[in-house]
Amino acid sequence: xxxxxxxxxxxxxxxxxxxIINCAYSNSASDYFIWYKQESGKGPQFIIxxxxxxxxxxxxxxxxxxxxxxxxxxxxxAATQPxxxxxxxxxxxxxxxxxxxxxxxxxxxxxxx
Amino acid sequence: xxxxTQTPKFQVLKTGQSMTLQCAQDxxxxxxxxxxxxxxxxxxxxxxSASEGTTDKGEVxxxxxxxxxxxxxxxxxxxxxxxxxxxxxxxxxxxGGSGNTIYFGEGSWLTVV
Numbered sequence: 001x002x003x004x005x006x007x008x009x010x011x012x013x014x015x016x017x018x019x020i021i022n023c024a025y026s027n028s029a030s031d032y033f034i035w036y037k038q039e040s041g042k043g044p045q046f047i048i049x050x051x052x053x054x055x056x057x058x059x060x061x062x063x064x065x066x067x068x069x070x071x072x073x074x075x076x077x078a079a080t081q082p083x084x085x086x087x088x089x090x091x092x093x094x095x096x097x098x099x100x101x102x103x104x105x106x107x108x109x110x111x112x113x
Numbered sequence: 114x115x116x117x118t119q120t121p122k123f124q125v126l127k128t129g130q131s132m133t134l135q136c137a138q139d140x141x142x143x144x145x146x147x148x149x150x151x152x153x154x155x156x157x158x159x160x161x162s163a164s165e166g167t168t169d170k171g172e173v174x175x176x177x178x179x180x181x182x183x184x185x186x187x188x189x190x191x192x193x194x195x196x197x198x199x200x201x202x203x204x205x206x207x208x209g210g211s212g213n214t215i216y217f218g219e220g221s222w223l224t225v226v
Binding site: 046101 | 155156
């Protein structure tokens with residue numbers, strides 16, 4: 001079945017450093033991937049997405065890399081700030097009715113001042 | 114533009130009681146979703162509605178019912194609450210087509226005692 005997982009449940013970084021959050025997925029037919037940020041007590045917030053026909057996409061301070069060969073997704077945050085502290089989820093969309101997403105378990109990013 | 118609004122934010126129920134979680138979106142989105150989030154786990158899809166007038170089961174539908182009242186509103190009902198339904202519930206919506214982002218509400222914290 002489809003599954004999405006994260007390698008590191010907690011990541012602690014120094015303010016100003018770059019952060020890399022990793023995600024593995026198992027469904028080779030997935031065609032769309034999203035990263036969400038969830039702050040305590042709030043709903044997930046869209047960060048960036050990427051389609052399977054791309055291997056890199058950049059946003060403001062964030063970059064998503066997709067390696068379809070090893071079914072691996074990563075989120076890079078440049079110059080990490082205290083406001084980046086949150087739980088980050090990756091999600092994939094396989095070939096299913098309703099375009100449903102499958103979410104990973106989440107990685108907590110802690111930014112040390 | 115409020116996005117996705119869900120109520121109530123907090124609710125305590127006794128086992129066997131019933132309740133309805135309300136959700137409304139003002140983005141004219143076609144698809145709406147209900148997820149639950151449990152500690153240490155990712156979001157799991159309960160039910161979804163691909164368009165007005167249709168509803169379908171997700172990954173964990175048992176113990177729940179839904180109603181797509183109109184294009185804006187998608188409610189989740191617990192007919193006889195059980196302690197296993199203690200969770201955080203998130204409503205979400207998506208405009209439709211491929212690659213469109215799913216937007217989440219702020220969450221409803223439900224405790225069943």
